[in-house]
Amino acid sequence: MSLWTLIALMAVVTYASRALYLFVPADRIPRWLADHLDLVPVAVLSAMIAPGVVGEGAATRVPAITGSATTLVLLGATRSPGWSVGGGVLVHVIATAALGL
Amino acid sequence: MTEARATSAVEDRAIPGAVPANPRGVLVQAVRDTAPFLAGMTPFALAFGAVAVARGLPGTAVVGMSAAVYAGLAQLTVVNLYGSGTDQLVLLLAFVALINLRFSLMGLSLLPHTRSQPVWVRAGLAFGLSDEPYAVVIHRFSTRGYDLAYQCCVFLIVYLAWVAGTALGVALAGVMRDPLAWGIDFAAVAAFIVLLAPRLRSSAAVVTATASAGLALLARRLGLGEGSLLAASLAGLALGAGWRVWKAGRASNRRDEVQL
Numbered sequence: 422m423s424l425w426t427l428i429a430l431m432a433v434v435t436y437a438s439r440a441l442y443l444f445v446p447a448d449r450i451p452r453w454l455a456d457h458l459d460l461v462p463v464a465v466l467s468a469m470i471a472p473g474v475v476g477e478g479a480a481t482r483v484p485a486i487t488g489s490a491t492t493l494v495l496l497g498a499t500r501s502p503g504w505s506v507g508g509g510v511l512v513h514v515i516a517t518a519a520l521g522l
Numbered sequence: 523m524t525e526a527r528a529t530s531a532v533e534d535r536a537i538p539g540a541v542p543a544n545p546r547g548v549l550v551q552a553v554r555d556t557a558p559f560l561a562g563m564t565p566f567a568l569a570f571g572a573v574a575v576a577r578g579l580p581g582t583a584v585v586g587m588s589a590a591v592y593a594g595l596a597q598l599t600v601v602n603l604y605g606s607g608t609d610q611l612v613l614l615l616a617f618v619a620l621i622n623l624r625f626s627l628m629g630l631s632l633l634p635h636t637r638s639q640p641v642w643v644r645a646g647l648a649f650g651l652s653d654e655p656y657a658v659v660i661h662r663f664s665t666r667g668y669d670l671a672y673q674c675c676v677f678l679i680v681y682l683a684w685v686a687g688t689a690l691g692v693a694l695a696g697v698m699r700d701p702l703a704w705g706i707d708f709a710a711v712a713a714f715i716v717l718l719a720p721r722l723r724s725s726a727a728v729v730t731a732t733a734s735a736g737l738a739l740l741a742r743r744l745g746l747g748e749g750s751l752l753a754a755s756l757a758g759l760a761l762g763a764g765w766r767v768w769k770a771g772r773a774s775n776r777r778d779e780v781q782l
Contacts, residue, residue, distance in 0.1 A: 427611065
């Protein structure tokens with residue numbers, strides 16, 4: 422199997438999964454599904470965040486949890502996404518270095 | 523269902539709302555909104571480029587893969603499998619399909635916002651759909667209304683950063699220490715948290731988030747790998763929607779009792 426063939430087929434499969442929704446007419450989405458589409462980002466984001474915060478090894482969990490908590494506290498206090506992310510990352514980096522990870 | 527209808531109503535109002543802004547303003551806003559994600563994604567792109575070269579793939583193929591496929595998790599999985607000798611095409615593509623199925627879910631949730639666009643525009647935009655740009659645009663569309671120029675800018679910025687980061691990783695493969703060692707990639711997690719937190723305003727959203735997070739961890743423990751993301755998202759979504767329907771039904775029953 423050629424590597425370029427693999428790449429081309431990967432591209433097709435990936436695009437197909439991205440474009441699948443194009444075949445769903447907007448006015449034909451069932452009401453029961455349309456009513457709950459706002460929960461999709463919540464479900465996807467939560468599933469992506471959880472392993473990054475508590476899913477890795479026990480040692481890396483401490484910096485991840487302190488970084489996440491800092492992010493949330495700063496978000497509540499400043500309402501600024503940039504400062505919140507920056508503060509969270511800073512605390513995470515300091516905690517990682519302090520623990521010698 | 524009151525809660526759901528209220529949300530749908532907010533989204534309905536947001537659909538035709540073209541955000542008036544000059545092109546430069548839109549670009550600046552897109553750069554500002556994607557910056558936290560780029561800080562987390564770039565080390566991952568560098569690492570992917572370096573790892574792929576270390577696994578024996580030619581540099582041009584690695585950059586070509588990032589440009590044509592543009593799906594980090596799927597790419598890393600395939601590179602690891604391919605580099606360790608797995609060359610069964612069907613198996614590799616099955617992994618790609620499974621890992622990327624979450625994009626269908628994301629596209630579906632963007633549909634109420636993008637339905638005013640012609641199909642060919644949506645077909646082009648579909649290529650740019652990925653975790654980080656999705657998180658940025660769905661937040662923007664839900665709060666300030668749809669803006670095609672903004673969506674294009676965000677998708678293009680993240681795409682170019684991914685391809686450029688991969689190319690840099692390939693170029694520096696021999697000399698670079700592990701770019702993820704300091705945990706800078708945590709920026710992506712922090713940015714996702716910043717976008718998730720404001721959405722947790724209803725009990726249904728809290729149930730969905732708790733269930734998805736818990737199930738993602740459980741699925742990972744059970745060894746479901748990257749497929750755990752999709753499985754946990756779908757299950758969390760079903761539980762959140764179920765909670766919302768149950769709650770609406772209970773409220774309706776109470777109203778009936780009061781009227782009687």
